[in-house]
Amino acid sequence: MASIGPRYDRDKNLIGWQARVIRKGYPTSSKTFRQKKDAEQWARSIENEMDKGIWRDRSEAEHTTLKDALNRYAQEIIPTKKSGDREIGYLRQWQKRPIAKRFMASIEGQDVAMSIKEMEAEGKGPNTIRLHLALLSNLYNVAKKEWRMSSLDNPVELVRKPKLPQGRDRRLIDDEETRLLAACDEGLTAWLRPAILFAIETAMRAGEILETWRYLKDAEGNKVKTKVSDGLQWSDIDLKKRTAHLTKTKNGDARTVPLSSRAIQLLQELPRSHDDGRVFGTTYEAIKQAFARNCARAGIEDLHFHDLRHEATSRFFEKGFNPMEASAITGHKTLQMLKRYTHLKAEDLAKRLD
Template identity: 60%
Template sequence: MATITPREDNRGVRIGWQAKIRQKGYPSQSKTFRTKAQAENWAKVTESEMVRGTFIDRKDAESTTLKEALDRYSEEVIPRKKAGNRELGFIHQWAERPIARLSLARIRSKDVVAAISEMESEGKAPKTIKLHLGVLSHLFNVAGSEWGMESLTNPVQKAQGRQPKLPQGRDRRLVGDEEHRLLDACGKAQTPWLLPVVTFAIETGMRAGEMLETKGTTRADGERPIHSTGLLLKNVNIENRTAHLPQTKNGEARTVPLSSRAIEVIQGLPRSMTDRVFDTTYEAIHLSFARACKRAAIEDLRFHDLRHEATSRFFEKGLNPVQVAAITGHKTLQMLKRYTHLKAEDLAILLG
């Protein structure tokens, strides 16, 4: 049975109405409203849900702020995600936004839309915004399915129509003598690892995180360091010319065939005191690569473009989409559709 009582401040001035419900088989529920009518309506709806057996306790969702949820997500979810450390930057930024002060139950699609507008005004690219939203959306899904907050709806999904559209995928390839200039500049870098890493990337199509150690933390406050190890020596089979990747971005292990040039790279590496093939980090290579591009006067080239270059070359060598996907780890053939133009001229010749 519900009881409705007035709430007063320390001066005796009425500031609202509190509804309390005690129902057998359910934890007691209470909530304060500005008007008595609002309190009575909430009590009526809640009691009806209890009678029908459809009531879901909203206390946790109403008392947990997004900031607190982000910390819990960092503690419990990030460590079990293959590329979770990449999401830590997004978590940090969500924790600094006004929306982080709201309880999960209070966050609506309009709040997500406001956050999207903030990010756009800050000059964030559509893909970056999408990645931010992906983290927030997954947090709400986890809160509903694992944290007992079944009453939550996902405000990110409801704001789907306001999410930015992604531009056409990058199609940056090495042109002219860029490969020669790039490798020459890499060979002159202070770190002896840049040239073999870049060459290996072009030969295998591996992601940077699959080749190199990546450091990070699992919490929004910077505690609990984690890292991915990159390619390990024990997972390279020179005789079979393969490199096994037990952990990848999409969560599926794969074994990458190695070209003769890739084998030469491994055999010519400096002696390492660790169990990694490349005794360096993603962060170090990222900086060195940018400097090498500047020395070589190569504009608008990112390290990840080397994966696109490698994938394109696989098609140019005559491999079909299924074979390429087995090497690169693309989860669907649709992801490789952008590369099919490379085969058009060959198909025309076959058609006669």
């Protein structure tokens, strides 16, 4: 049976109404509300669930704040994820938001929507916001399945996600490839040339080819320069089989990349003078700066090193590869993502119509 009683503070001031539901075979459920009618409504809903046999224990979710749940997530879940270094930064930012003080069970879609507006006001882009929401959503799924919070509804599923901007469609046009490579030779950055050509031949990500460092936040929120990729190693290369095996990729899945004859030739011409086993003895940060300088020298505008992955993926389709074959090389998990990286030239498609 349910009982509704007033709750007072130390000065005997009424602060709310506590509802208690006591039913044989069930643990005692209780919750305090500011209004008596809300306490009565809650008690009736609990009793109805018990009558129908669909009652679920809410105590854990109703007494665990989002901040505390995020701390547990940081201790138990993030260490098992390959993207943990990046996710810890998103997690700490969630903990600083007003929503973090709320109990897990009390957070609704409108609360998450408010957080989205906060992030937009802070200048965060749609994709960054989506990554923050992905972490929060996974936290709720874990809490529901593994942390005795089976009554939880995932509030992230109730909000509209920021719309991603249309993907870049920048490809090399006309004689840009020739001009870019010539600029590398003229600008005393010939070491950049094989990295550019290898990226075009393989569609590998910059972090898969090159050693990469980023500033990530530690547990206290301080920025720390951290290596996030070792880059391609000679031990990953099998020249006889013409493959490069990548054990650590952005999406977390290992893959083996087939190498073209041109890619093999590039590798055979590279010196093996790096003690740490790297194929390309430089970092993505150095490549990025040198790439921008050479583009300027060659008179090429709005071209990024990452655009070479778009170029390579599109060339695979122009060579006749089907989506399954292309995705096996590039590592795209979904056709939608593969489509964002594929930009076929209309003039090339027109030739196939003859």
